[in-house]
Structures are given as structure tokens and as C-alpha cells.
Amino acid sequence: MANLPRLLEQLEANLTANGVQVHWAENGQEANAIALEIAERVQAKRIIKGKSMVSEEVGFNHALQAAGIEAFESDMGEYIVQLAGEAPSHIIMPAIHKTKQEIAQLFADEVPGVTYTEDVDALIQIGRRVLRRKFAEADIGLSGVNFAVAETGTLCLIENEGNGRMCTTVPKIHIAITGIEKVVEKLEHVPPLLSLLTRSATGQSVTTYVNMISGPRKPGEKDGPQEVHLILLDNGRTQAYADDELRATLQCIRCGACMNHCPVYARIGGHAYGTTYPGPIGAIISPHMLGLDKTYPLAFASTLCGACSEVCPVKIPITDILVRLRNEAQANPQTEEATLRGSGAARTVTASAVWSVWSQVYSKSGLYKLASWFMSRGRALSPSEQGAWTSSRTPLVPAPKRLRDLMKDRKA
Numbered sequence: 001m002a003n004l005p006r007l008l009e010q011l012e013a014n015l016t017a018n019g020v021q022v023h024w025a026e027n028g029q030e031a032n033a034i035a036l037e038i039a040e041r042v043q044a045k046r047i048i049k050g051k052s053m054v055s056e057e058v059g060f061n062h063a064l065q066a067a068g069i070e071a072f073e074s075d076m077g078e079y080i081v082q083l084a085g086e087a088p089s090h091i092i093m094p095a096i097h098k099t100k101q102e103i104a105q106l107f108a109d110e111v112p113g114v115t116y117t118e119d120v121d122a123l124i125q126i127g128r129r130v131l132r133r134k135f136a137e138a139d140i141g142l143s144g145v146n147f148a149v150a151e152t153g154t155l156c157l158i159e160n161e162g163n164g165r166m167c168t169t170v171p172k173i174h175i176a177i178t179g180i181e182k183v184v185e186k187l188e189h190v191p192p193l194l195s196l197l198t199r200s201a202t203g204q205s206v207t208t209y210v211n212m213i214s215g216p217r218k219p220g221e222k223d224g225p226q227e228v229h230l231i232l233l234d235n236g237r238t239q240a241y242a243d244d245e246l247r248a249t250l251q252c253i254r255c256g257a258c259m260n261h262c263p264v265y266a267r268i269g270g271h272a273y274g275t276t277y278p279g280p281i282g283a284i285i286s287p288h289m290l291g292l293d294k295t296y297p298l299a300f301a302s303t304l305c306g307a308c309s310e311v312c313p314v315k316i317p318i319t320d321i322l323v324r325l326r327n328e329a330q331a332n333p334q335t336e337e338a339t340l341r342g343s344g345a346a347r348t349v350t351a352s353a354v355w356s357v358w359s360q361v362y363s364k365s366g367l368y369k370l371a372s373w374f375m376s377r378g379r380a381l382s383p384s385e386q387g388a389w390t391s392s393r394t395p396l397v398p399a400p401k402r403l404r405d406l407m408k409d410r411k412a
């Protein structure tokens, strides 16, 4: 990560030497415009997609549909959520929120000629049958990238269904899209990262397919795409990179383990976050993509239990970053303490005044003694309606006796 700028340049040079066309996109709009330009040049009507969270991040399907191009998901989970008109609820298992019965009903309703069945093997075969045809019909295949190797100009893509390999080899054009943080220096750095990723994501020691893409079809070769493009997306990642503490966010290898262990995610599910990346990783990466002003509640929607940091295979200090984002949300935008786009969004005059009084009271013992004495004596004056707090909870009332008094009583 420390060498990221140099490695990105090296990656571009080696990919170009391999015949891969490299494009840089500052935001989602630019990424979509690049893909659309390629699609329009070859008069593409259909695009088949392998699993790619970055394409979700940039709203790729909507952009294509608006231009009259069909974008078809080929990962089984993504296919299910696309059929249902929903977004993925997990970065590894997009349709984890759906039951077998819901999927059976969805297929019966949406796939022509299919009758209701809860037999999982039969459901998979239905998806397989529909998707196989789509690979042959597609003009362009789109995929994500798990790691891009700077030294060799290789794009690594892992998957379990074989759809990634089909997307990247059957259509005559392959477009890969990824964030700028996915670059690694050497090929020998890939196996340990792949091992961490698969073990943390699905408990596998290796995925069924490991694809190493190093360029388009060469003269004399019988298969493979005629053009390979790589879109390298920033979309706020350089903001994280510029900050020594927040840079660790970019270490993420998208294994999803933090979601699987997060008590909040387990309770509310991925859609409740309202962002492409849900769960703990979503809470720390979305502010860079969408602005802290739009996403700061996510940093507060955490118990800070630390399960995410503990299971993260690349040791991202997620809870420390959540606390930092909370502080950023409350920071005074006129000062140097506010460093991010949207910093200070949670700051209000009332809250600032309350916290300033609070810090005075809690940092001076005489004041604290006096304030706690008044609060315990004046508890009867506590309002019974306390805004949003009392909409689902009992009102907060100070204790009749301060801890200090209780300790005195005990000694006596």
C-alpha cells in the first residue's frame, strides 16, 4: 500500500505491454462513460457480467440500461437479485437474504416455462440453462478483479461457478473494472492473499476457479477475447489513501468476514445500510465514495464490539476507524480537525454546546461533584418525553444517589 502510486504506474506499463488497454476513472460516472464508449464503438447490445462489487458501486447496470444495452448478471446470487429487482445484500453472497422458497417462487414467476420447485439442484440447473445461452449471445463480458499484479501485468480473478471464466473468455471484448487499491507488487504475493481471501470468505482453501488474465487473444490462438480493457477506479479511494490512519481501509480484500461476524449486520441485514458495501467495511469505505455527510450514521451504527477487527484477515483496525469517522462527523469544518469530504455533517449548535459543557464538567472534579449533586436532587425535573430516545425506551432519569454517596454509605 505504501508503494501504491509507483505500483499503479508499473501495472499500467506492463498491462499495456501485454496488450491490455488501461483506463483511469475518477468516479463512477467516468467509469460508466468509458464502458459505454467501448460498447458503442463495437455496437454492443448485450453485456454479460461476472460478479463485481465495483460495477455495483458505479451503478453500471443502470447506466447501460439507460443507453439501451442489456446487462445480464451471470453469478447465481447476482442473477437472483437482478431477477428480483434488488441490490446485493452481502459482498460475497448477494442473495443471502432470500430463502429457498422465495427463490423458487421468483424463478416460477420470472423465468418463462419454469414451474415452482424447492429442489436446490433443480433451481441451480434452471439458472445454468438460462445463463449458458447468455454467454454465447453477449458482445462484451464484464468482470471484477481480485488482484492486479504490477510486475507481470496480470489480472487475478477467483470464483466458484465458472461464470467468471466464461465472461472473460467467450465474448469478443472483456472489460475488467476494479478499484485502484487492488494492485499487488509481485505474482508471488498473490497466493497468500488468495489463501486469506478464500478461507475468510467461504472457508475454502482454494476456489474452484482461479483465473490469471494476461492479455487478449494472440495471433494463432483459437479462443479468448480480442480486446481486454481494465478500468481503474478512484471514486474517493485517494481520499482514504491520503490519510495515514484511514489508508488501512484500502487493505480490504472483500472477504466479507467482518459482515458475517458483525452483530449489527446479522440483525439488520445488508440492505438496511443503504450503500453498495454493507457491514463494517461498508461503514468505513462508503464515506470516501459518497461523502461523510451522506454516510456518517453508519459509523454510529456499531456497538464497537471489535468482532470485525478481530476476524479481518488483513488486520484493518475497523473499530479505530469507526471512532475516527465519528469524530470527523462531529468535527468543526472550519478547523484542521475536519479532513474528509462531508466532515462536520453531524455537528449541530446544540450538540456542540452540550459537549462543550460536558467536557468542562467531566474534566474538573469540583464542577463534576456539584453537577452530579444537582442532578441527583433534581431528578424529579427530568422530562418524561426525551425526543427520539423515548419513542422506544424509558426516559433517562439520574440516579437518586451518586456513586460517591453510595460509596460513603457503604463505608459508614
Ligand code: SF4
Pocket (backbone or CB within 6 Å): 200, 251, 252, 253, 254, 255, 256, 257, 258, 259, 280, 281, 308, 311, 312, 313, 314, 315, 316
Ligand atoms: S474489512 Fe477485512 S474482514 Fe471486512 S471484507 Fe475487508 S478484508 Fe474482509
